[in-house]
Amino acid sequence: MARALLIQLFTFTILLIVQSSPSTSLLLRPPHGGPRQSMLLPLFLSPPNPRRHLQRSDPQTHPNARMGLYDDLLRNGYYTTRLWIGTPPQMFALIVDTGSTVTYVPCSTCEQCGRHQDPKFEPELSSTYKPLQCNLDCNCDSEKVHCVYDRQYAEMSSSSGVLAEDVLSFGNLSELQPQRAVFGCENQETGDLYSQRADGIMGLGRGDLSIVDQLVEKGLISDSFSLCYGGMDIGGGAMVLGGISPPIDMVFTQSDPVRSPYYNIDLKEIHVAGKPLMLNPIVFDGRHGTVLDSGTTYAYFPEPVFIAFKDAIMKELNSIQKIRGPDPNFNDICFSGAGSDVSELSKTFPVVDMVFGNGQKLSLSPENYLFRHSKVRGAYCLGIFQNGKDPTTLLGGIIVRNTLVMYDREHSKIGFWKTNCSELWERLQISGAPPQMPSAPDREPPPTTAPTQVPDHVLPGELQIKQITCDMLLNVSYPNLKPHITELAEFIAYDLGINSSQVRLMNFTPNGNDSLIRLAIFPAGSSDYFSNATANSIIAQFAEHHVQLPATFGSYQLVGWNIEPLEKRTWWQQNYLVVFLAVVVTIIIGLSAFGMWFIWRHRQQMLNAYKPVNAAVPEQELQPI
Incomplete structure (x- = not known):
């Protein structure tokens, strides 16, 4: 597949809502230098939403949705966020895409959908699910019952399904309450959409179906959103739906x-x-x-x-x-x-x-x-x-x-x-912003409303972390894993976006086809500690199975993790080398002083016990005969 961007306008029938917007545009690079695939800018272009009333607004007067970003750009080719759909909520990992307008996830009725990160959406389990009925403002299915959407891409991948409305929840750190919104319930997907790990797409482009446009149209957020992608060493990041006050040097x-x-x-x-x-x-x-x-x-x-x-x-x-x-x-x-x-x-x-x-x-x-x-x-x-x-x-x-x-x-x-x-949150100093990066709530049991509980792997407060220890149960196809430990550490470091020197094997216990390994992860270079947010990101990638190992290493399960906070170490622990040297020097000085005293004492004892021949001694009085 050609790597350059080829935007071709073909003539074909696209079933989509009137005045819809461009579809997703991804250029993916799989991990470890594998073959690169492309999801290109869409074939169909349309004007932006003409019905939006643009009004000046103060971002501080509107709530916003603060959401975490996950994965690594160069490992999977995209970043995902977590979105919950339905009542009770069902969680999905969606690619954040400014080149797409429709937000869609695989539906349980889909017979041609790939195997993705999370289970398919089950409309029958949501008490608030409602498919859009066929009307003059949408394209309809062949039975003229429901509104439908169809997205085609230049490299011939596609997504199609039913347009529906349900409650969308934006995470446990979002000020924005759950809202009803229109999304796509996929019944068919092909190409890269079929094979990707992410569940679907979160459309942030311009158009009636865009999640941003829907929230703005209801007056829930100001007409703005922000994205912040992590760097070369550390993946993850943050997203804000709604306005924030821009930094002075933006x-x-x-x-x-x-x-x-x-x-x-x-x-x-x-x-x-x-x-x-x-x-x-x-x-x-x-x-x-x-x-x-x-x-x-x-x-x-x-x-x-x-x-x-x-x-x-x-x-x-x-x-x-x-x-x-x-x-x-x-x-x-x-x-x-x-x-x-x-x-x-x-x-x-x-x-x-x-x-x-x-x-x-x-x-x-x-x-x-x-x-x-x-x-x-x-x-x-x-x-x-x-x-x-x-x-x-x-x-x-x-x-x-x-x-x-x-x-x-x-x-x-x-x-x-x-x-x-x-x-990001600390640097922006957003009022009421959490001190750590947002992470996805626990998957089981699903919350009945917008998630409100902090997951087990989110670290509380603001910590400076010296070391992260992870216990993993690994199911491997190698008859002997030990010769491949270094290779395993390199793969883990690559997926975490850190240097392989930061990952060290602490313990290795083989048990049949399973192996229990303990890994320690250290800060990079001359840094003394991880930030709270960085540690959260690393632990979350393990806990949510975002670390993808080659098939020869099989699957893994995170069975435990631990952190060593920098501030909880005593002065003696933090300065153990200085203390050790001081003790050694003290012992040496003490031994030297004792040795000198011992020699002096011994000499004195010898002087008292030995009398030379010519020593002057008082004469004894002669005794009478």
Whole structure:
């Protein structure tokens, strides 16, 4: 499947609601350098919702939904959030996609749906489920009974089903109460939609069926939402449905809703190491312009932009070795010898600046345009590719790693703020925001309303964590797992998005086909501790089975975990080396002093016991005869 973005407008019948919006647009990269597949921008385009009444609003006067993001962009090609549908709620992992409008999940009636992360939605178990009846405002099924939707994609994957209404819940840390909304109950899916691990799509695009549009239309949230993807070392992130007060140093660019049905930005220049690429600004305005798409993994430039960018990067990196990419099917541009510490990459790779029409610029660090080479340590590859012959500039999730992106639709602009997305709530200092990243509530038993309980694997309070210990029961096909322990640790580190040096085997107990292993996970580099949010993310990935191991390692079960908080260690524990040295020195000094005293004492005793021959002694009085 071609990796470049090919947006082709075919003529076919699409069953969808009037004035619907673009469908999902994903460019996926499976883990460990496997073959890359593409879910491309949709074949059908339509104008934005004309019925929305745009009014200025204060984000503080509206509630918002604060939701966690999970998975890793380069492992699965997307980020998911948790959404609960029905009464009682049924949980689903949905890809957050700004290039799609319909939110849909597999239905229990689906005979052609893949095996995904969670069970299919069962309408019969929800007391609030109601399919939309056929009417003049929707396309109907062949019996003219229900409204239906149909989504087709350029690489021939598809999703179709019934449009229905039910109660949607946004998680236990959301201020927004459960709301009735329209979603798609899938009856058929093909292609990548069939094979992906995620359950479905959460549509954040413009259009009547978009979850954002529905909440705005009801006056429940301000017309804005935000996404924050984790970085190269740590996955996860955060999402906010509704408005938030922008940080004072947030960089904004205009986003014209009439220019394209996608979220576009006003890009004018790209600088590499402070030097502008010699390009006409009009090159960034071809076809759909410069599109920001949360469902796309990498970035795709028009041919002249890509060539100029690649040449500029190569010129800056003439001192390090160019190597082959991890996948022989692709001619990736990769470099070795940069080291494994992400924080040190800026010493080797140049800063890239994106300059907008208003003169403001967004600076990209190396993690915003590189991905790790999966087979060579300390090697990285360009995550920016040529977009075939299409003049559209497509910016995927890699561009905005560790960047809060605010889609301020009310004011037709998009904001960028460089930050650590795993600690977003603390950095934004949102009033009433939780001190840890939100995590999915326990799956069993399902809550009867919007989830309100914090799951067992969410750490309370604000902790500084020195070490995380996980006990895993592993069902393996290897007759002897021990020789493969190092390989296992590397796979776990890769899926967690950390360095393999941070994962250490503490104990290994074989038991037939099962093996009980204890792993310790340590902070990276010179850091003394994990933040509370980072530890939550790591534990959640184990607890919710987001760590995906090769089939030879079989399945695993997290049977226990423990943390060692930094602040709970005593002064003696934290300074044990100093204490140990002080004790040793004290003992040595003490032994030396005792030895000197012992020698002196012994000498004195010897002096008292020994009298020389010529010693002067008083004469004895002669005794009479």
